[in-house]
Every structure is written in C-alpha cells, then in structure tokens.
Amino acid sequence: MATTTGAEISQGLDAFRSLVAQQQPTWPDAAALADVSARLAASAPLVVPTEADTLRSRLAAAGRGEAFLLQGGDCAETFADANALRIRNKVRTILQMAVILTHGASMPVVKMGRLAGQYAKPRSSNDETRDGVTLPAYRGDMVNGHAFTPEDRVPDPERLMQAYRISSATLNVVRAFTGGGFADLRQVHEWNRGFMRNPAYARYESTAAEIDRAIRFMKACGVDFDALRTVEFFVSHEALILDYERSLTRIDSRSGDAYDTSGHFLWIGERTRQLDGAHVDFLSRVANPIGVKLGPTTAPDDALRLIDKLNPDAVPGRLTFITRMGAGKIRDALPALVEAVRESGAPVTWVTDPMHGNTITSDSGYKTRRLEDVLDEVRGFFEVHRALGTVPGGLHVELTGDDVTEVLGGSEEIDDAGLALRYETLVDPRLNHQQSLEMAFQVAEMLQA
Numbered sequence: 332m333a334t335t336t337g338a339e340i341s342q343g344l345d346a347f348r349s350l351v352a353q354q355q356p357t358w359p360d361a362a363a364l365a366d367v368s369a370r371l372a373a374s375a376p377l378v379v380p381t382e383a384d385t386l387r388s389r390l391a392a393a394g395r396g397e398a399f400l401l402q403g404g405d406c407a408e409t410f411a412d413a414n415a416l417r418i419r420n421k422v423r424t425i426l427q428m429a430v431i432l433t434h435g436a437s438m439p440v441v442k443m444g445r446l447a448g449q450y451a452k453p454r455s456s457n458d459e460t461r462d463g464v465t466l467p468a469y470r471g472d473m474v475n476g477h478a479f480t481p482e483d484r485v486p487d488p489e490r491l492m493q494a495y496r497i498s499s500a501t502l503n504v505v506r507a508f509t510g511g512g513f514a515d516l517r518q519v520h521e522w523n524r525g526f527m528r529n530p531a532y533a534r535y536e537s538t539a540a541e542i543d544r545a546i547r548f549m550k551a552c553g554v555d556f557d558a559l560r561t562v563e564f565f566v567s568h569e570a571l572i573l574d575y576e577r578s579l580t581r582i583d584s585r586s587g588d589a590y591d592t593s594g595h596f597l598w599i600g601e602r603t604r605q606l607d608g609a610h611v612d613f614l615s616r617v618a619n620p621i622g623v624k625l626g627p628t629t630a631p632d633d634a635l636r637l638i639d640k641l642n643p644d645a646v647p648g649r650l651t652f653i654t655r656m657g658a659g660k661i662r663d664a665l666p667a668l669v670e671a672v673r674e675s676g677a678p679v680t681w682v683t684d685p686m687h688g689n690t691i692t693s694d695s696g697y698k699t700r701r702l703e704d705v706l707d708e709v710r711g712f713f714e715v716h717r718a719l720g721t722v723p724g725g726l727h728v729e730l731t732g733d734d735v736t737e738v739l740g741g742s743e744e745i746d747d748a749g750l751a752l753r754y755e756t757l758v759d760p761r762l763n764h765q766q767s768l769e770m771a772f773q774v775a776e777m778l779q780a
C-alpha cells in the first residue's frame with residue numbers, strides 16, 4: 332500500500348472503508364488491488380485543485396442564475412473509443428451546443444464533459460445470464476470487459492491503472508483541442524451553419540439567423556475574436572469505484588484540503604447515495620464541486636440530509652443536485668424537493684438529467700429513449716423552477732459526437748427499425764450529434780422563454 336500521510340488520516344479519507352459501499356466489484360485478488368492502488372496513489376494528478384476551485388465558482392454562478400451548465404458525454408466511455416476522432420467529435424458537439432445555449436441564455440455556459448474517467452457503471456444485477464451461462468455483469472471498462480466470456484467478466488484491478496492512463500491521454504487531447512484554435516467561436520459557428528444546411532432543421536432557422544447576426548454584430552464592434560479561440564472545459568464522472576477515487580485523492584499543499592484529482596467534478600449516482608453509505612462519506616471529505624443524482628422517489632428530507640452531510644458550510648457551487656425524474660413525473664416530484672431546499676436557504680445548483688428517467692425498451696428490444704420525452708423533462712424542469720422562482724442551473728446529457736442510432740426521434744427521424752443501423756453503446760442510449768444540436772436549439776428556446 333502507498334504510505335498514508337497524517338493529513339490523509341486526519342481527514343478521515345479512509346473512513347468509507349468501514350461503511351457499506353454499494354455497487355463495488357468483487358476483486359478476485361486483494362494483493363493485486365493493493366498494488367494498483369499504491370501505484371495510482373504515487374501517480375500524477377489528472378486535474379489540479381485550482382481548476383476544481385474555478386469550477387466551483389462557475390457552478391455557484393449557475394446556481395444563482397448567472398451561468399448555465401452543460402454537462403455531456405457517454406453513458407460509459409470505453410477504452411477502445413478513446414481515440415482522437417471520437418473525442419474530437421464529442422468535444423465539438425458540446426462546443427456547438429454551448430454556443431447555441433449561450434445565445435439562448437444570454438449567459439456564460441459552463442462546459443463539462445462526462446469524460447476522462449466515466450469508465451464505471453452501477454448495474455441493476457450483479458450478474459448476467461445468457462443461454463444458461465451466468466457471469467458477472469459488465470461494470471464498465473474500469474472494472475471488467477464487455478465480452479461475455481469468463482476471462483473478460485472477472486474484475487481486473489489492473490483496469491484501474493488502464494482507466495487512469497487512458498483518462499490522462501483523453502484529457503491531454505481535450506486540453507489541446509479546447510486550448511487551441513479548435514474551440515474558436517468563428518469555427519464553432521461555421522459548424523453550426525453546416526448543420527443548418529440540412530433542410531430537416533428548418534424550424535431552427537430563426538434562432539440560427541439570430542446567432543449569425545449576433546456574431547456579425549460582434550465583428551462590427553471590433554470584438555477581439557482571438558480572445559475567443561480558447562474555452563474553459565471541465566471533466567467529470569460518476570465517483571463509483573472507491574478504490575480508484577481514493578487512490579487519486581491528494582492533499583492540496585496550499586490549503587491542506589483533500590481533492591479527488593481524478594476529475595474536476597464527481598457525482599454520486601442514484602443507486603449509491605445512501606446517507607450512511609461509503610460514497611456519501613468519501614465525497615463529503617473532498618473539496619471538489621460534487622453532484623448527487625436524485626430520482627423521483629427522493630424524499631425532501633433525504634435532500635436536506637444530503638445537504639447537511641455534503642455541504643455543511645453552505646459553500647456556493649459545492650453541491651449540485653442532478654434530478655432525473657422522468658418526463659411523466661418531474662412536474663409532480665420536483666416541486667417538493669426544490670421547495671424544501673429553498674426553505675432551508677442552502678445553496679444548491681439544480682441541474683436536469685432528462686435521460687435516466689426516460690429509458691424504455693423498444694419493440695425491437697433495444698434499450699432506448701425518445702427525444703420527445705427527453706425534451707419534455709427539460710421543459711418540466713424549467714416550468715417547475717420558474718413557478719417556484721428558483722434557478723434552473725443546467726443540463727446533464729448522455730450524448731456522442733457520432734451518428735449513432737440509439738435514441739428514437741429527431742427531425743432526421745430514427746424509428747424503431749432504425750435503431751439497428753448503428754446502435755453502439757454498451758450501456759445507455761446516447762443522443763447522436765444531430766439530436767444533440769436539436770436539443771440545444773430547443774433548450775435555447777426554453778431559456779429565452
């Protein structure tokens with residue numbers, strides 16, 4: 332094991348080990364896990380505390396209605412797809428959406444990928460049976476392989492090291508893209524013009540024309556476009572596998588606080604947010620901005636107790652609640668939570684995840700979602716916050732920059748039969764590039780309303 336420092340001990344970073352941790356793999360070899368953990372603990376951080384602090388202040392602004400968060404990426408990243416082309420397409424899609432949303436919101440958009448670490452998945456069952464053969468469930472490339480063979484499905488701690496290395500390479504590419512000319516506003520705008528050349532998207536023409544006019548206006552005013560060649564871009568993932576998160580946690584030499592340096596923002600999933608559980612305890616001890624997913628059965632009191640535990644000092648931007656209710660439930664389930672939090676006076680940034688409450692199985696047997704339902708949940712999110720006078724702070728989506736066929740609907744409609752054409756996700760269905768841009772146009776309209 333890596334040597335645990337006094338500062339780490341005094342901050343209780345290992346207290347989670349005596350609590351119940353849901354959704355952890357059964358690692359077959361404790362010595363191998365300890366060895367990998369030690370190597371990770373001795374490795375360079377992926378992100379640094381000052382970046383996490385900057386993000387916290389951006390999320391605080393989103394919580395006050397002075398910025399809007401766009402968080403997007405795969406349900407589950409895969410090692411095989413961590414190549415420059417796929418990463419570029421994903422980042423490009425997020426940047427394109429962000430320009431549309433910035434115009435709609437007339438506010439800065441905080442750009443965050445579900446990437447460079449989104450390699451672990453909670454599962455509804457510990458194992459999977461096919462043709463009478465039962466093997467451990469696939470838990471993400473950080474844990475085991477997707478192929479249905481005993482060799483692949485046995486959890487392998489060496490995959491934690493692989494996840495770290497591939498996250499590092501991914502982040503390097505993301506930083507190069509967003510810090511260079513690739514993120515140039517004029518370039519991103521040109522891509523959006525390319526999208527608009529498809530007559531299927533005629534209904535967004537007036538918004539697109541307004542953005543175009545705004546950019547020409549900026550040019551006429553002599554805006555320094557060279558200053559708009561780079562963007563701030565953050566990375567996030569679900570903090571699920573606690574051995575990985577713990578091993579990448581460091582004490583900041585400036586403040587003495589602990590930071591989980593595996594990503595700027597970490598969230599706790601709907602299935603691991605038990606108040607007395609290991610995930611809540613561990614994330615309560617790191618200073619990063621963090622999120623918690625809240626499903627439709629969340630009691631207002633649960634939300635309040637999560638706040639007590641995760642943000643007792645009421646630091647703005649520290650805690651984001653990512654609600655994932657389902658289009659049919661959000662208008663009934665969200666108001667009580669928002670009201671209780673509003674009454675408590677605690678600062679929370681409210682974000683909608685319109686994906687996870689709207690998952691269905693298509694007639695042809697695919698796990699899918701309807702774009703219509705996804706958009707309706709976002710609409711419900713805005714309605715509820717507007718009715719209560721609270722702030723809709725952002726959007727959390729599963730998307731890819733590629734032309735996959737995983738979500739039903741869209742103006743270039745994907746129907747039940749179309750799902751089979753290019754269904755690639757290993758876990759949940761993602762909006763494709765065009766569906767993502769359509770979503771941005773429609774959410775921009777909601778932001779303006």
Ligand code: PEP
Nearest residue numbers: 406600601602624655687
């Ligand atoms: C996810 O974000 O992929 C996920 C599993 O979400 P939730 O925890 O909201 O179910």
Ligand code: MN
Nearest residue numbers: 406729758759
């Ligand atoms: Mn998912």
